[in-house]
Amino acid sequence: DIQMTQSPSSLSASVGDRVTITCRASQGISNYLAWYQQKPGKVPKLLIYAASTLQSGVPSRFSGSGSGTDFTLTISSLQPEDVATYYCQKYNSAPPFTFGPGTKVDIK
C-alpha cells in the first residue's frame, strides 16, 4: 500500500503568516490528492482536490501544489478561523484511499 506522511505534525504561526504543510506519498500518485480541514469538534471539510483545484466556497488564501510524491498546502495569510487539523488524502486508482496523519495548525 501507498503510505502518506505529513510534515510538520503541528505548527504555531502568527496571524498573517504564510503557512506551508507538506504531504508525501511513498509512491507516485500523479495529482490524485485532496486536502481537508477539520476544525476542533467539527466535521472534515474538503479544501482542495486534484492537488491544486480549490473546492467551491473555499477562501482563495488556500492553495495546493505538487504532483507525483510531493505536495504542499499553503495558507497565504493565516487567519484565526484557520485553526484546525489539515489532512491530505490520496485517491489514485487502487484502494485504500488513505489519509495522511494530519497537521495541527494553531495561532502563536
Added chain:
Amino acid sequence: QLQLQESGPGLVKPSETLSLTCTVSGGSISSSSYYWGWIRQPPGKGLEWIGSIYYSGSTYYNPSLKSRVTISVDTSKNQFSLKLSSVTAADTAVYYCARHVAYYDSSGYRTCGYFDYWGQGTLVTVSS
C-alpha cells in the same frame, strides 16, 4: 443542499456487530457520479477510510478491515449501511458517512476520488 445523516446504536458490546445507516437527502444515491463511503476517527486520532459503495452495489473496502466489513445500499430508501463485525475497543470512533466522488482512471476504470460532502458523524463506543 445535499445532506447525509448517520444513525445507529452509540454503544456496542465487544465481539458484536456494529451497524450504522446513512440517509442521504437533497440528492439521489443512484447518481452515476458518486460512490458513498464510510470513514472513522478514533478519539483524538486521524481519519481512516473504511469502505465505499456504488449505487449498483459495487464496493471497495480498506484491506485492513475487509474481513470484518460489509457495506450495502438501499436505493429505494436513499440509504447505505455499514456493518463491522467482531468489534473491540479499538473500533471505538466517530463514524462518518460521506459522498465519494467517482472518476475514471487512465485505464478507463471507475474508481473513487475525494469526499465532498460529509455527515455530522456519530460516536460509537465499544464497551461491555
